[in-house]
Amino acid sequence: MSHEKAGAKKEESKGSGFLSSLLVAGGAAALGFMAHKLVSEYNEIQEREDAYKAEGSGSGNTRKSMRSQAFDTEVPDAVKCVICMDNPREVIMGPCGHVCLCEDCMEKIAKSNPSPKCPVCQTPVKEFKHAYI
Known part of the structure; x- marks a missing residue:
């Protein structure tokens, strides 16, 4: 009977090892997705800032001219x-x-x-x- 208990523990150990690996893989995938999303949002913000700076650097581009473009x-x-x-x-x-x-x-x-x-x-x-x- 002791062989049966040892075999059952070994099977249980294999199952929990698989579950642990599955959880680690899922966590890594979620972390990768979040990192990708953060980088994408950061790049989008940088593009908006660059566009805003480019608008503001043109000669004669005052708030008045920007305002007239914004308000119809x-x-x-x-x-x-x-x-x-x-x-x-x-x-x-x-x-x-x-x-x-x-x-x-x-x-x-x-x-x-x-x-x-x-x-x-x-x-x-x-x-x-x-x-x-």
């Missing part, structure tokens, strides 16, 4: 920049809190004047913040 609809008058009256308002003036400029006009004002003032209330501007409306 007319900007309502109530949300147009108070300076250029073309682009939507995107910048919060600090400390007064007025949202009255597009980013293009904010850059022009900041470059042309070392101590800019809010175009609405003439309060000295200490900071510009992007508004996501």
Whole structure:
């Protein structure tokens, strides 16, 4: 009878060895799939970044021109920049809190004047913040 028990343990050992090998192979396949997916997503992100950088490096490619490509609809008058009256308002003036400029006009004002003032209330501007409306 001891031979039968030894044989049964040997068979059980073979079965668990096969199962272990199967689990290792499945885990390796899953790991390979995940690695492939991560590399594919990384490459896709890199391609998008390269395309974005290529768009931005062209001469005269301001946010205004990129914005006009992105928006086919007319900007309502109530949300147009108070300076250029073309682009939507995107910048919060600090400390007064007025949202009255597009980013293009904010850059022009900041470059042309070392101590800019809010175009609405003439309060000295200490900071510009992007508004996501």
